[in-house]
Amino acid sequence: MLLRNISHRTITKTKSFRQFSEAHRAVQQTLTIQNQNYARDDYTNVTDKILSHLGRNLHVQKGHPLGMVSQRVVDYFYTAFRNTRGNPQFSMWDNLSPVVSVEQNFDSLLIPPDHISRSKSDCYYLNRQYLLRAHMTAHQSELMKSGLDNFLMLGDVYRRDEIDSTHYPVFHQIDGVRLRTRSELFPNDDSLEIFELGDYTESIGTQDKQTCHTIEAVKLLEFELKTVLVELARSLFGEDFNYRWVDTYFPFTQPSWELEINYEGKWMEILGCGIMRQPILTNAGINNKVGWAFGLGLERLAMCLYKIPDIRLFWSTDSGFLNQFKFAKVDAKVIYKPVSQYPQCSNDISFWLPQDKEYAENDFYDLVRTVGGDIVEQVILKDDFKHPKTGKRSHCYRIVYRHMERTLKQEEVNIIHKKIEEEASKSLFVTIR
Numbered sequence: 001m002l003l004r005n006i007s008h009r010t011i012t013k014t015k016s017f018r019q020f021s022e023a024h025r026a027v028q029q030t031l032t033i034q035n036q037n038y039a040r041d042d043y044t045n046v047t048d049k050i051l052s053h054l055g056r057n058l059h060v061q062k063g064h065p066l067g068m069v070s071q072r073v074v075d076y077f078y079t080a081f082r083n084t085r086g087n088p089q090f091s092m093w094d095n096l097s098p099v100v101s102v103e104q105n106f107d108s109l110l111i112p113p114d115h116i117s118r119s120k121s122d123c124y125y126l127n128r129q130y131l132l133r134a135h136m137t138a139h140q141s142e143l144m145k146s147g148l149d150n151f152l153m154l155g156d157v158y159r160r161d162e163i164d165s166t167h168y169p170v171f172h173q174i175d176g177v178r179l180r181t182r183s184e185l186f187p188n189d190d191s192l193e194i195f196e197l198g199d200y201t202e203s204i205g206t207q208d209k210q211t212c213h214t215i216e217a218v219k220l221l222e223f224e225l226k227t228v229l230v231e232l233a234r235s236l237f238g239e240d241f242n243y244r245w246v247d248t249y250f251p252f253t254q255p256s257w258e259l260e261i262n263y264e265g266k267w268m269e270i271l272g273c274g275i276m277r278q279p280i281l282t283n284a285g286i287n288n289k290v291g292w293a294f295g296l297g298l299e300r301l302a303m304c305l306y307k308i309p310d311i312r313l314f315w316s317t318d319s320g321f322l323n324q325f326k327f328a329k330v331d332a333k334v335i336y337k338p339v340s341q342y343p344q345c346s347n348d349i350s351f352w353l354p355q356d357k358e359y360a361e362n363d364f365y366d367l368v369r370t371v372g373g374d375i376v377e378q379v380i381l382k383d384d385f386k387h388p389k390t391g392k393r394s395h396c397y398r399i400v401y402r403h404m405e406r407t408l409k410q411e412e413v414n415i416i417h418k419k420i421e422e423e424a425s426k427s428l429f430v431t432i433r
Helices: 002-028 065-080 136-145 215-237 278-283 298-306 311-315 319-326 361-375 410-427
Strands: 030-033 036-039 091-093 099-101 130-132 150-158 170-181 243-250 253-263 266-276 289-297 345-352 376-386 393-401
Touching: 065 150, 065 170, 065 215, 065 298, 130 150, 136 150, 136 170, 136 278, 136 289, 170 215, 170 298, 215 243, 215 253, 215 266, 215 289, 215 298, 243 266, 266 278, 266 298, 278 289, 289 298, 298 311, 345 410, 361 376, 361 393, 361 410, 393 410
Parallel strands: 091 150
Antiparallel strands: 030 036, 099 130, 150 170, 170 289, 243 253, 253 266, 266 289, 345 393, 376 393
């Protein structure tokens, strides 16, 4: 009887362990975000560190510099565009899910299948079908399909990038769209049209215009777009600023421009814009309108307006930082004052790249962010060496560590650095030198 009891307990334990293991594997094979499950596959590259930023919603927090800048932009559009009853024409959407489909993020915007922006090294994929949005423009088509003509999209976006004081894998954008019918664009002249010979399907053309648009429609849209955005910049930076328009290329607008301002003696791009590609509208079921769109990054504006030197500060919960903005009016000219300047620590890491597996620098940057967190201030590629005989490549990076709220000790930095070496060897299949 004793033997039978032991055997029964052993079998029960084994069965329970097997059930736990199967459940654990099932959890590992799925990602749960906002109560939705996403199956992992060969495209999954989002990290727990990145997912931890979801839901922070810095862009709508009162008394936060990003919340202040976003409110100033929204207030400008609310004031600049009003209907006959005096109500704002633009609606604002700031709670759209950061998880989007590949169709939303790329296909709906006419981004070619082989475009570099689709690559795993640039985006955070949940799987082959879904990713964390790389731009707020990903919501453009769904909002137009819902019947909106004038709207702003505000939220956090996610891109894999280098590590320094101006780059962070999560940042915030405001995008805007304005659609116009023929009668709205030319209310006093029935002889003018917005489409060439009624063609609203073909958009191939030049920087001057898309072939389906009339030159009159394009020039009027361009005038309104540029006037609106220059006035937006003036509302943010004041009357005394120099600007210029630069021709550029975006897959979803044509013609396209960037607005640059002269900031501290250097030209700096603050937003991109253009005339919307007409197939984007027709694919959304809109056949009688043309439109313009723009997008801008909140961090870049806030860093200029408030003299914030490091992008990591936006994520700080330190009262010494937040209290500088907490009680300020939205349009206050706050100049950030460093609470303290803690010293840097820096360690180098050198390794041979794998010869039989793909290696991307952004994979290493993500690994460093995951292990080191926000105490990593910068990662610099110091040396890219190729052995003349073996053909093997070696990278040497300098990792700069600095805590935003206290002094780091070299001993604790060494521990973190060692973990980075171990994880790089294990996950990226590099050979530490």
